[in-house]
Amino acid sequence: MKIIHDITEMQQFCADVRQRGKKIGFVPTMGALHEGHLKLVDEARRCCDLVVVSIFVNPTQFGPQEDFEKYPRNLDADAEKLAPRGADVIFNPSASDMYPKNCVTTIHVVSITEGLCGAHRPGHFDGVAQVVTKLFNIIGPCTAVFGRKDYQQLQVIKRLTTDLNLPVKIVGMPTVREPDGLAMSSRNAYLSPDERPRALAIARALTDAHALFSNSAELATIENHIQKALIHSFDTIDYITLADADSLAPFPADSDYPSRALIAVAARIGGTRLIDNTVLGEDAPPIQR
Ligand code: PAF
Numbered sequence: 001m002k003i004i005h006d007i008t009e010m011q012q013f014c015a016d017v018r019q020r021g022k023k024i025g026f027v028p029t030m031g032a033l034h035e036g037h038l039k040l041v042d043e044a045r046r047c048c049d050l051v052v053v054s055i056f057v058n059p060t061q062f063g064p065q066e067d068f069e070k071y072p073r074n075l076d077a078d079a080e081k082l083a084p085r086g087a088d089v090i091f092n093p094s095a096s097d098m099y100p101k102n103c104v105t106t107i108h109v110v111s112i113t114e115g116l117c118g119a120h121r122p123g124h125f126d127g128v129a130q131v132v133t134k135l136f137n138i139i140g141p142c143t144a145v146f147g148r149k150d151y152q153q154l155q156v157i158k159r160l161t162t163d164l165n166l167p168v169k170i171v172g173m174p175t176v177r178e179p180d181g182l183a184m185s186s187r188n189a190y191l192s193p194d195e196r197p198r199a200l201a202i203a204r205a206l207t208d209a210h211a212l213f214s215n216s217a218e219l220a221t222i223e224n225h226i227q228k229a230l231i232h233s234f235d236t237i238d239y240i241t242l243a244d245a246d247s248l249a250p251f252p253a254d255s256d257y258p259s260r261a262l263i264a265v266a267a268r269i270g271g272t273r274l275i276d277n278t279v280l281g282e283d284a285p286p287i288q289r
Helices: 007-019 035-047 075-085 116-120 124-139 148-163 186-190 195-199 201-214 219-231
Strands: 002-004 024-029 050-055 089-091 143-147 169-173 236-243 261-269 272-280
Touching: 002 007, 007 024, 007 089, 007 124, 024 035, 024 124, 035 050, 035 075, 035 143, 035 169, 050 075, 050 124, 075 089, 089 124, 116 124, 116 148, 116 236, 116 261, 124 148, 143 148, 148 169, 148 261, 148 272, 186 272, 195 201, 195 261, 195 272, 201 219, 201 261, 201 272, 219 236, 219 261
Parallel strands: 002 089, 024 050, 024 143, 050 089, 143 169
Antiparallel strands: 236 261, 261 272
């Protein structure tokens, strides 16, 4: 497995691979890899000839008060996890190469970025759109694989790719969970032993939401149930949103009962912000009871 830091070298390497008629599968990450990331690598490996994984903690998607500085970074440990899964190349550029001082171009996806995390992390999706577009241009993948745990991010990237005619297929893979149901996340490492069991309230509440949805409970009742279930375990709830799973828009009051609906949650325990979601009527419940 090669590790490439230089942008021009990466661009040249990928151009040569494409020249030889090989398909590049790409998994963008910020490192601190867990099984959720490795499942994305498995999918890229399955559908493409060469797998590139980027490891880059992107400064432009973090707000000033967020965890950019403390975000876990361990390239050697990540490389050890990637090699046995068949990744061919790690792309690990520096922030100063990705964003030279004269870089002033941003990308703003409207509408689907306005609610959920977009409302609580101003500028976050501009940073994601910017870095993902740059990475696509450097690597030129045929397929890029993202996790559905970052559901809004996945929709933003699908929109961006369609709107800008980027020649890459976007694949979304199911959220990978710990045996007890907690969605895997690099940020779970911030949870203290006391906080870790409290974090499970989200997966439990989303599982309850599936049962309520199957019984055609009012959408407001489902949201209220989740609110009540989280209030004791979490210090702050950023949002609990039930929305159309494609547009991410709330359902109008007079709409028919939906056949599928996204329920997405962001909540904080101490300094740790966790997100999770499930599509009612489509996904399996997070916890099998
Ligand atoms: O999901 C992430 O880890 C990041 O948002 C991404 C897509 C790698 C862009 O920095």
